[in-house]
Amino acid sequence: MRTELELIQKIEAWLDGSMSAEEQRLFEENMLRDAHLLGEVRLQQEIMNGIENAALRQKIQQTGRLRRRRRNLRNWGGAGLAVILLTAAIFLIAKQHVPATPTSAPPNIPAKSQAPIYSGATTHDTIIPTNTGFTLSIPNTQPDSNEQRVRTKNTIPLQSFHINTNADTVIETKGGIILSIPASSFLDSSGQPVTGPIDFVIHEALDPASIIKAGLSTRSGDQLLETGGMFYVDAVQDGRTLKIDPSRSIYAQVPANQYQPDMQLFTGRRLADGTIDWQDPRPLEHYLNTVDIHQLNFYPPHYLDSVRSWGYNADDRQFTDSLYFSFAGLSSQAAAPVRSSPVAAQPRPVDYTQRDTIILDSSIGPRYDCDIDPARIKAIWNDSFRNTLLATREFEQRMTYIHMAGPKILDLYVQNLDKNLSTIDSMTAASPYISGQLKGEIFPSFARRRDGKVPLGIQQLQKLNIYYIQKTQAFATAVARTQKEFWDHEALLDKKYTDHTIDSIERTSRNFQQELDINFREACRQLGYTIAPARPTPSVYQVKLPATGWFNLDKYVRTATEGRTTLNVTDPQTGKKTVIQYLPASFHPARWKDYDRLYVYLLPDRLSSYMRLTSANGSYPEKLNVLLSYDLVCIGYKGGQAFFYSKPKVQAGDHSFGLQPIDSATLDIQLKKWGNQSQSAGLLRENAFDRWRQQDRPRLQRNERLRDLRDKMERAFFSKCLFWGEAEPQ
């Protein structure tokens, strides 16, 4: 850490008292002596106080109802129309009298049977919870007579607001009604826009006492209503009554202690006998509060738990995102990450029994569709969808079940952002794409909550729909291509292992054939044959030969060559003897345990390739054919350092030797010197491969982990898609 930062750290420790007594004493002495230090401490103290203030201010601002609602106002815009409201009230009708409302619930979903009676009373000690309350647009009705305004004025205390129509205004009444009045929302009697200051008047009767005092009734025709409060608004300029511009809207938020989904807005009509009849019930709009969409969780259920249980950091959002979204475009990339490395060329068995257990209990019902492609989630989980229905806690709750229900249902939600959440819940409950518990219980119970909407313009809706479709495809393609490129590249690297294995096999068999050939010729010579007959190849074993002589002889030679044992036979036909000798040799590199890797090679002079010896406890035994002469080459590695030893024409017997350090360029030169051309080329190749493999180890290990993680992910979250393929997009 830089010294400046260390000083800051130290000052902090002093400020929060986390120093030891000794440290503190020293620090304070320094402070007395050092004016600069003292200044730094003061400055930091002030910053800390500033931070405290800023935090407090943030909290207070969040709490400030006025400010919060003013912020909401920005989201309100859109629909709405209104003329001066005469008298309006919000009522809860006894449920059985509710006419089929144009809201969401389909008839087969029963409303909660015992809704608590709504109390419209508010007292000064009541705090209005932030997310309850009704939002309504004031309906379009005819202005009532002056006479009625006067009478109402007499009975309920008036609250008058002097507002400027040139600016957006938010007003809050004593009873807590918030009215948001956009600029230029009033027309005069001739329909011309009104400018300048006007008087905005409200009478409110939110509690029973005021309602009774005002002589207001709560009757709608013959039915009694439970009131959530009544209010009256009027706008006047220079004594002239104004109308609300139908293309604008005034929004009212009425406080509620407890949100009642069945409240409706009634418009009051004064009857001849002076009482008010409440008419024209309209459902209220209940707006949902949006939150930062990045704070929500749209992952499949149990995703984070699983990631954690696999030993990864589930709190690292970058990691969890990249892991989940790497499965975008599922079906097209499903075949990509198969194991192509011969190092671990085990086909990974898929555990079919696990397919359904992690995602959900199968009793919830069969799924008609494939798992949701993460590309879809990626397309919605970003700033483009902030301030929409998706950026709500309410939607987050549904998301868990939408994952179970599949992409068709997700589409339903995303494509109906302008509707009430409960409307989409009902559409989902009626969808043929779900069944079981999801259909019978979960989505109907969401629908019954009557969760509202987040206002959204039609243009924005269309734009987002297009965005969703395009981004889903774009993400899917991009991720699938990236994945494919990655694994293709890995496969290319993995191929080196295959090539090396093939190379080694070829080398061994070439050596064997050549040595066999040499032995065979020698045997022929000893037996007195001048021209060696064609030597049978292994495939000829199955053929019965009429003459056994050559066959037997050849078998002996082959056996001797294979087993590297001394051949000593007599030809039964000629009585001549043939001897091919193999003498044991053993090589002992000093301090063999110190090396990370140690290779002992023998380079036979008459063979085109080299032999790599295998070790047994630091000893490298081999049997040397007396017909050949062998050069010894030994290479060791300790960390990155290479060590080398070589000796020409080694004899049978025990050889102990030490290796000398060597740099890799010199090593290559040395290797070129040894043996014949093809041997040294082979040795160089082998050595290069060995160095590369050493570097490649982390890559293999990483890929191993990656494949393992992808396997787990597939089994846990994408089992359906990988086996069934995703349903047709859109």
Add this chain to the structure above:
Amino acid sequence: MTDQSIVESIRSDPNSRALSALYKQFPMVRSLIRRNGGTTKDAEDVFQEALIILVKKLRTENFQLTAQPGSYLFSVSRYLWKDELRRRNRQVPQELLTESNDTEHPETETLGLKDLLEEESRIKLAEQALSELKDRCRELLLLFYHSGLRLKDIAARMGYSSENTAKNQKYKCLEAAKNRLRELKQTLQS
């Protein structure tokens, strides 16, 4: 919520319920300020400032609230507005100059507001320095010192690769804030 429970809950932790209970006083302050040459925006600023002062006062150990929280807020707001008018070189209306005698709105002097205000203006300068930081820096500092979140969660939330990175970054942000504050002070003096 009673005054007592408001005071107690603010003492332990200023939760939004207690704060919004205090917000009930806002209309009074607003009408006072609008009567005396201010806008609703001014009223909000002043009221917020007063709330901050009250909350901080309540959290200091030996502070005894002699008035009801609402009255205290009103008095502080009035004092702050008077001060603000002077700062704007505007005439202070009579209503603000006469100290009221009723016990409900005690004399501002008895509340020791003068010293408080000086201290506050220093802190406001620090706040300004903070507000000029990059958003990410400011958020980190606020989260770190006043969210009650663990360092681990903060690192994850802000997308830092490790707790150490977050901590290191925090010190860098503190440094930037201090430097800015130093500059602000120098410009004030010159």
